[in-house]
Amino acid sequence: MAESTEQTKPVWRVPLADIDLGPEEEAAVLDVLRRRWLSMGEVTAAFEADFAALTGARHALAVTNCTAALHLAGLALEWGPGDEIIVPSLTFVATANAIRYTGATPVFADITGDNDFSLSVEDAAARITPRTRAIVVVHYGGHAADMPAIMSLAGQHGLDVVEDVAHAPGATLDGRALGTWGRIGCFSFFANKNMTTGEGGMVTTDDDQLAARLRLLRSHGMTSLTWDRHKGHAWSYDVVAPGYNYRIDEIRAAVGRVQLAKLAAANERRRALDALYRKLLPAAAPGLGVPYDVSRGLSSCHLRPVLLPEGANRTQFMAEMKARGIQTSIHYPPIHHFSYYRQAFGGESLPLTEMVGEREVTLPLYPALTPADVEIVVAAVAEALAVTLDEDSRPTVGLTALAV
Numbered sequence: 001m002a003e004s005t006e007q008t009k010p011v012w013r014v015p016l017a018d019i020d021l022g023p024e025e026e027a028a029v030l031d032v033l034r035r036r037w038l039s040m041g042e043v044t045a046a047f048e049a050d051f052a053a054l055t056g057a058r059h060a061l062a063v064t065n066c067t068a069a070l071h072l073a074g075l076a077l078e079w080g081p082g083d084e085i086i087v088p089s090l091t092f093v094a095t096a097n098a099i100r101y102t103g104a105t106p107v108f109a110d111i112t113g114d115n116d117f118s119l120s121v122e123d124a125a126a127r128i129t130p131r132t133r134a135i136v137v138v139h140y141g142g143h144a145a146d147m148p149a150i151m152s153l154a155g156q157h158g159l160d161v162v163e164d165v166a167h168a169p170g171a172t173l174d175g176r177a178l179g180t181w182g183r184i185g186c187f188s189f190f191a192n193k194n195m196t197t198g199e200g201g202m203v204t205t206d207d208d209q210l211a212a213r214l215r216l217l218r219s220h221g222m223t224s225l226t227w228d229r230h231k232g233h234a235w236s237y238d239v240v241a242p243g244y245n246y247r248i249d250e251i252r253a254a255v256g257r258v259q260l261a262k263l264a265a266a267n268e269r270r271r272a273l274d275a276l277y278r279k280l281l282p283a284a285a286p287g288l289g290v291p292y293d294v295s296r297g298l299s300s301c302h303l304r305p306v307l308l309p310e311g312a313n314r315t316q317f318m319a320e321m322k323a324r325g326i327q328t329s330i331h332y333p334p335i336h337h338f339s340y341y342r343q344a345f346g347g348e349s350l351p352l353t354e355m356v357g358e359r360e361v362t363l364p365l366y367p368a369l370t371p372a373d374v375e376i377v378v379a380a381v382a383e384a385l386a387v388t389l390d391e392d393s394r395p396t397v398g399l400t401a402l403a404v
């Protein structure tokens, strides 16, 4: 094997996220390459079995990414034009795009509050109409949404629940894995998630019929796989639906198995670092909102969000953090404000989502971060906030005039 592994030059003193890839992933990939079977087969089956065991789901199907998982969920539940699907706006756009792939209408609902950015059960309830078919829940930042309340609401109205678990592999609520509360769970293994295969995802369900449908739609609607034919299990196939090619491959499944084995320890490490943030931030930066002060269930701590004081200039705050070598991000620009969704579905007002959309900043959080790094970030937050609030208090009339 070539020894040259030229690393990308570090641009940041503390990046937003970092992946943990080592000799075990390298060995797993090499093993697949040497066995010379690359498309979905034995390694994928083993990855799926491992994932089912971790979550307690009856079925786990590996797919090419979480967006495909969400699309398959909507197809398997037979969403179509005229159907309304309640979904948060404070999420990655894929959650809503996947609803649109089926022709159904996303109905955006607000979040719970400034300490919990997941779907508000009350606001979701207020948006139910005779056309509502399902609720899509996102476990923001790896913290459980209020699943008992959401399941009870869905039960009262005969709605399906789909969980976008992109942030929360390994997280639990009342001892039950997130992704196994609703009818279908959709996981992401994108490169900045808690476990990664580069691109990749998993769809979980306890329902045998849904699993069969998901399996068909993942692979062209065909009744047998190349792998089955290779093994002499099948000579031909039928096509029973216009399915997709949403399969993963053996190389990524091999990486996924190693990453999955590391997940529990990695999440534990994230929780400890997040606790340190929650301990240090309120004293260092009074006025800063530090949501999820207590987490519902066992979080996977995918993100560490903070809320800047009302009126603080976020662009400037993030520039001050950058000047100190700290990468930050925003989770999320609300979906209902994007041009496509605004034009197609109107400019709904979601006050709490908009408040978080304007004031939220995400701080670095990943397993390889050290407690000393967290202290560096917290000190930078205190300085950046002080500078930002100081600049804000200056008269800006003259500057505005110049800029025009």
Ligand SMILES: *Cc1c(COP(=O)(O)O)cnc(C)c1O
Binding pocket: 065, 066, 067, 068, 091, 092, 094, 095, 138, 164, 166, 167, 187, 188, 189, 190, 200, 201
């Ligand atoms: C990353 C992400 C997705 C999309 O996952 P992909 O695997 O990149 O398709 C969907 N929803 C949320 C909340 C995400 O963070």
